[in-house]
Amino acid sequence: MTASGPFVVEARGLVKRFGADTVVDRIDLRVPRGGCFGLLGPNGAGKTTTLRMILGHSPPSAGTLTVLGEAMPAAGRRVRARIGVVSQDDNLDPDFSVMENLEVYASYFPHRRHRPLRPFLESLLEFVSLGDRAGYRIQALSGGMRRRLVIARALVNEPRLLILDEPTTGLDPQIRHLIWSRLRALTERGTTVLLTTHYMEEAERLCDRVAIIDHGRILAEDAPRALVAREVEPSVVEVRAGERPPPPELARQARVEAVDGVWHCHTSEPGAVLASLGDYPELEYLHRPANLEDVFLRLTGRELRD
Numbered sequence: 486m487t488a489s490g491p492f493v494v495e496a497r498g499l500v501k502r503f504g505a506d507t508v509v510d511r512i513d514l515r516v517p518r519g520g521c522f523g524l525l526g527p528n529g530a531g532k533t534t535t536l537r538m539i540l541g542h543s544p545p546s547a548g549t550l551t552v553l554g555e556a557m558p559a560a561g562r563r564v565r566a567r568i569g570v571v572s573q574d575d576n577l578d579p580d581f582s583v584m585e586n587l588e589v590y591a592s593y594f595p596h597r598r599h600r601p602l603r604p605f606l607e608s609l610l611e612f613v614s615l616g617d618r619a620g621y622r623i624q625a626l627s628g629g630m631r632r633r634l635v636i637a638r639a640l641v642n643e644p645r646l647l648i649l650d651e652p653t654t655g656l657d658p659q660i661r662h663l664i665w666s667r668l669r670a671l672t673e674r675g676t677t678v679l680l681t682t683h684y685m686e687e688a689e690r691l692c693d694r695v696a697i698i699d700h701g702r703i704l705a706e707d708a709p710r711a712l713v714a715r716e717v718e719p720s721v722v723e724v725r726a727g728e729r730p731p732p733p734e735l736a737r738q739a740r741v742e743a744v745d746g747v748w749h750c751h752t753s754e755p756g757a758v759l760a761s762l763g764d765y766p767e768l769e770y771l772h773r774p775a776n777l778e779d780v781f782l783r784l785t786g787r788e789l790r791d
């Protein structure tokens with residue numbers, strides 16, 4: 486058992502096939518110890534499948550996988566005891582109260598019972614701003630409260646690695662900001678966070694590194710800012726143009742994508758683009774710095790998934 490290496494997850498040539506479908510296709514992934522790592526990808530990209538292999542719930546079809554220094558899936562039970570998991574669905578027990586859900590979960594980790602349990606569980610509820618809800622039934626909780634409870638539950642075994650599959654999908658901005666601040670607090674205490682998300686803003690705010698995955702392959706991996714610097718032009722001018730086609734001179738100054746009545750002009754020369762737009766005073770435009778969403782769309786394309 487070596488848990489002290491620089492990577493909490495190391496995958497080499499990881500493959501998952503379901504019948505004839507290869508949904509994870511020879512990925513190499515190294516998640517550094519400490520900080521927050523994001524796995525980004527469109528629907529069906531293979532994110533959950535990858536997490537399920539990391540958790541030992543799904544055996545790889547090929548490749549090698551080490552989690553917290555142990556070979557998976559062989560060490561699955563031992564490794565899972567040291568990981569916190571927030572899965573894509575909430576899977577709370579509706580017959581129990583908030584506190585009872587934590588107590589039942591804690592009973593799976595008797596060896597962690599090195600201090601009085603109840604105050605510890607109360608502190609976890611406080612941590613996710615549910616301190617006043619301990620006696621509530623699960624049905625009485627909003628979606629945001631449930632998700633926070635699942636996060637509290639994932640912390641019951643005091644994991645060094647917390648894995649979250651789309652932690653803020655379907656939640657309002659207030660809850661999303663609260664969850665971001667809690668995840669940041671955890672990384673500041675030394676917990677490694679590995680999450681998946683479709684939200685590029687979430688990834689940009691939280692993640693030290695991200696891997697962009699599509700069709701089971703990693704297309705790029707780096708710090709969000711480094712990806713923006715490397716993969717796309719630094720400026721974007723979005724022009725509301727309706728049906729009108731972009732004028733040819735614009736294509737000399739920018740990489741122009743016309744999507745749903747908006748020209749997305751990706752450029753290193755925003756001044757030239759804006760000067761050209763001076764000929765069209767009736768058009769509304771927005772000039773902004775490039776972001777991770779531009780990288781994501783550049784690498785994964787704009788066609789719909791599902």
Ligand SMILES: Nc1ncnc2c1ncn2[C@@H]1O[C@H](COP(=O)(O)OP(=O)(O)OP(=O)(O)O)[C@@H](O)[C@H]1O
Pocket residue numbers: 503508526527528529530531532533534535
């Ligand atoms: N048990 C399974 N049997 C067959 N196919 C599966 C199974 N689990 C996942 N898949 C397929 O594998 C592909 C990747 O699914 P996965 O759930 O990993 O995607 P994802 O990136 O998590 O997507 P989302 O963002 O929608 O959650 C999909 O095409 C899915 O239909």
Ligand SMILES: [Mg+2]
Pocket residue numbers: 532533534573650
């Ligand atoms: Mg998924």
